[in-house]
Amino acid sequence: MAPTGVNQLSHPCIYAGEFVSSYAERKSSFMKWLSKLFKSGPSRGNAAGSNRHPQLIGDESMIWRAPPRSLDDRSRAQKEKEELDHAIALSLGEDLKRRSGYRWQAEKDEELARSLQDSSNPPLYPPYAPAPASYYPYGQTQRICGGCKQDIRFGNYLGCMGTYFHPQCFCCRSCGRPIVENEFSLSGRDPYHKSCFKELAHPKCEVCHQFIPTNRAGLVEYRCHPFWSQKYCPSHEHDNTARCCSCERLESWDARYVSLGDGRSLCFECMESAIMDTGDCQPLYHAIRDYYEGMNMRLDQQIPMLLVERQALNEAIVGEKSGLHHMPETRGLCLSEEQTVTSILKRPTFGRHQLVGIKTQPQKLTRKCEVTAILVLYGLPRLLTGAILAHELMHGWLRLKGYRNLNPEVEEGICQVLSYMWLESEVMPGFKNMPSSSTSTSAASSSSSSSSSKKGGKSKVEHKLGEFFMYQIANDSSPAYGGGFRSANAAVNKYGLRRTLDHIRLTGNFPL
Numbered sequence: 159m160a161p162t163g164v165n166q167l168s169h170p171c172i173y174a175g176e177f178v179s180s181y182a183e184r185k186s187s188f189m190k191w192l193s194k195l196f197k198s199g200p201s202r203g204n205a206a207g208s209n210r211h212p213q214l215i216g217d218e219s220m221i222w223r224a225p226p227r228s229l230d231d232r233s234r235a236q237k238e239k240e241e242l243d244h245a246i247a248l249s250l251g252e253d254l255k256r257r258s259g260y261r262w263q264a265e266k267d268e269e270l271a272r273s274l275q276d277s278s279n280p281p282l283y284p285p286y287a288p289a290p291a292s293y294y295p296y297g298q299t300q301r302i303c304g305g306c307k308q309d310i311r312f313g314n315y316l317g318c319m320g321t322y323f324h325p326q327c328f329c330c331r332s333c334g335r336p337i338v339e340n341e342f343s344l345s346g347r348d349p350y351h352k353s354c355f356k357e358l359a360h361p362k363c364e365v366c367h368q369f370i371p372t373n374r375a376g377l378v379e380y381r382c383h384p385f386w387s388q389k390y391c392p393s394h395e396h397d398n399t400a401r402c403c404s405c406e407r408l409e410s411w412d413a414r415y416v417s418l419g420d421g422r423s424l425c426f427e428c429m430e431s432a433i434m435d436t437g438d439c440q441p442l443y444h445a446i447r448d449y450y451e452g453m454n455m456r457l458d459q460q461i462p463m464l465l466v467e468r469q470a471l472n473e474a475i476v477g478e479k480s481g482l483h484h485m486p487e488t489r490g491l492c493l494s495e496e497q498t499v500t501s502i503l504k505r506p507t508f509g510r511h512q513l514v515g516i517k518t519q520p521q522k523l524t525r526k527c528e529v530t531a532i533l534v535l536y537g538l539p540r541l542l543t544g545a546i547l548a549h550e551l552m553h554g555w556l557r558l559k560g561y562r563n564l565n566p567e568v569e570e571g572i573c574q575v576l577s578y579m580w581l582e583s584e585v586m587p588g589f590k591n592m593p594s595s596s597t598s599t600s601a602a603s604s605s606s607s608s609s610s611s612k613k614g615g616k617s618k619v620e621h622k623l624g625e626f627f628m629y630q631i632a633n634d635s636s637p638a639y640g641g642g643f644r645s646a647n648a649a650v651n652k653y654g655l656r657r658t659l660d661h662i663r664l665t666g667n668f669p670l
Contacts, residue, residue: 310322319347328349330349331345331350337349362389363380363389363391364390364408365410379392386407394408400423402423404539404542413425416513417513418513431617431623434506434513436465436503442544442547457551459527459558463533464521466534470499489538490549491550493529494530495525498521500518500520528554528558529554529558532547541623546577552572561662564662565666565667567637570638570643571641571642571647578643631643646668649668657669
């Protein structure tokens with residue numbers, strides 16, 4: 159609003175602001191000027207002027223020129239202009255003195271604009287708005303793009319994460335394309351498209367290869383194998399998805415497992431070193447007997463060893479009068495009763511994701527000593543088959559050496575220790591063998607080396623499988639196999655295998 163004083167400085171002929179003359183004043187002034195004009199009329203050089211009466215002209219149709227300004231009028235106008243400029247300068251000075259008030263008002267206006275923007279559907283990139291951090295009366299705040307580090311001089315921009323971006327510079331960290339959606343994901347200081355971030359962060363099922371769904375609480379719930387770290391949907395535990403009988407991994411939908419024909423499935427990695435018939439297993443069996451001999455634990459009796467199908471092993475378990483069996487899956491058995499067992503005579507052939515052409519032969523086992531035979535499931539990888547043989551041979555050694563009526567935790571525990579130690583010699587040769595003597599250690603090392611050299615050495619896959627089988631033994635949850643192993647292993651590490659076995663013979667328990 160213009161001050162009243164400014165209007166009072168205006169020239170009377172210029173009507174500005176609130177300055178308005180009344181009709182009576184304007185008429186009186188006009189009549190005075192007209193009378194002066196008529197009085198000076200005869201002196202203007204008109205010869206007939208004295209004889210003529212002046213012509214009367216109506217006020218409505220008469221057009222008059224503005225009277226010429228005198229020198230005093232022009233100087234007064236100039237003075238009034240200077241006073242007007244001075245008043246405007248004073249007004250601007252008062253505005254500058256109220257800078258803090260202007261800043262407060264600007265901040266308040268910006269907060270109001272922001273709240274209106276949040277309550278409605280805002281445009282993707284808001285128009286320019288002055289930043290409240292600094293006051294620039296004759297310019298705008300400098301803005302540096304957080305992407306290209308250049309000034310944002312004109313056009314649209316995006317304010318995010320405490321900085322500003324050109325629209326084309328606000329890009330996804332994963333795909334590198336600009337983010338133009340109203341919503342995006344943020345990880346630390348890195349922006350992502352929501353779809354890109356889901357690909358990076360949301361777990362995918364390694365069986366069906368879909369994003370793992372959320373549960374009723376809205377949380378991502380999945381199962382994960384403790385050793386292989388295989389993530390999968392909980393539903394695959396109950397939808398008949400095949401699981402490898404050796405490594406326990408679930409079958410992926412883009413890879414078919416091999417069916418062994420007795421309800422078991424085998425993955426291709428375990429299939430590479432699988433032992434399929436009794437003849438193939440004989441070299442491994444003799445290598446493990448040599449391992450025992452290298453530990454000063456020679457087996458004097460020739461104990462038959464057979465590879466059998468699942469059904470034949472279960473029937474043999476039913477016919478066995480005594481002994482503890484690892485449930486839900488028993489993969490080996492040390493027989494002490496006479497039975498007729500069907501063994502695998504010739505390895506099957508592979509065709510259309512299953513084994514065909516398997517040949518079996520029934521065999522009557524007669525008891526010649528405390529141990530009738532050792533049975534092992536066919537189709538398992540070499541290292542797992544050897545671990546089962548080492549376990550069952552320890553059962554045979556205990557019976558042949560007169561260890562009677564042992565507690566299941568003691569007998570199964572010490573057998574698991576021998577199985578673990580044989581695996582350890584295969585997976586980490588030279589790292590740890592039996593601490594009984596240097597001679598036995600050398601013999602055990604040469605035995606394991608000869609057994610692996612017959613297979614041409616172990617691949618990385620087989621090496622990883624050996625680590626998994628050791629993990630299974632060490633982390634078994636059953637009281638006899640798991641708890642027994644941990645107690646037996648602690649005793650062997652502290653006192654050695656020989657002193658531990660002597661203590662078991664005398665007391666039936668592990669030394670403390």
